[in-house]
Amino acid sequence: MKQQQWLATIAIFLTMGVILLGAYTRLTDAGLGCPDWPGCYGFLKVPVQDHHVAAAQQAFPERPLEPHKAWNEMVHRYFAGSLGLLIATIFFVALFNRQSPKLLPCVLLALVVFQAALGMWTVTLNLLPLVVMGHLLGGFTLLSLLAVHWLRLxxxxxxxxxxxxxxxxxxxxxxxxxxxxxxxGGWTAANYAALACIELPVCEAGWLQRMDINEAFDLHLGHDDYEYGVMSAEARQTVHVFHRFGAIITLLILATFLLQLWRRATNSVIKRLTLAAGSLLLLQFSLGVLNVALHLPLANAVAHNFVAANLLMVLVLIFMQLRGSNAKHSKTTSKESL
Incomplete structure (x- = not known):
């Protein structure tokens, strides 16, 4: 059991690292820093020697090598690959341990394999927004499920x-x-709409007349390259505005839930989880406002991505605690009826 607990703990922190690196890669426009997959210009690492660089340029003349972007992308891949191996280890340890639950490790393994496929498609489909958004959601889901696995251990x-x-x-x-x-948020980032509105509280004057919902939520399939986006300025503005209104709705709903939970809870674990979720919620909203006010500074934008992942993880843990209470309550009710 101790071995599985350590594996789960390391996997959570490694997943956090991969999420941070993924956000950094995307926000430094390095998603196509290596135009092939899983290597980089046909090599296992970024080409450095002159003859390797020349070979890379010849193989991909349409995308000249930019070493800093290539390294951003490859470091992210190295960490993601390490995470895949670690989750495979979690699966096999659980498989050969008769007392360990098998379903969740199996789901984790399937999800990390699918994440690898999404990472490949991100490159081979030249940053197709649907794939980029799916890759983001997959990473956040992986972190939340690892936290559930940790809780069960x-x-x-x-x-x-x-x-x-x-x-x-x-x-x-x-x-x-x-x-x-x-x-x-993933759709906003994938379509390069984070700076489509740079004024508060909503957008620049006349934003309502410029809304284009049909194009904003069209999948835009069939383009050869999605780097730097293919949407019109009006569509990007629409996506951005929807994300802003979504932030207000999310803040109100989550704050109401957490306030009710805080008032009713007596257990210290639930109290701490509620406090953590509330702190992350306020921090996330503040980071979103700062993204607009400061015109998307890199560190702030990466933090905005990272805090969202952790907020989701904590909410999932709270839900699992409530679900556990339900199981306990059902057993108690069953005994009383007998």
Missing amino acids: HPQYRVQEPKLLSLKPFAALSIIVLVAQIAL
């Missing part, structure tokens, strides 16, 4: 508060709303 942190059962639907709604907002 640490029963001392699992609590039961049957009186919180009525909040379970609200917890599920909060997760759905947050996932939708993260997807909107």
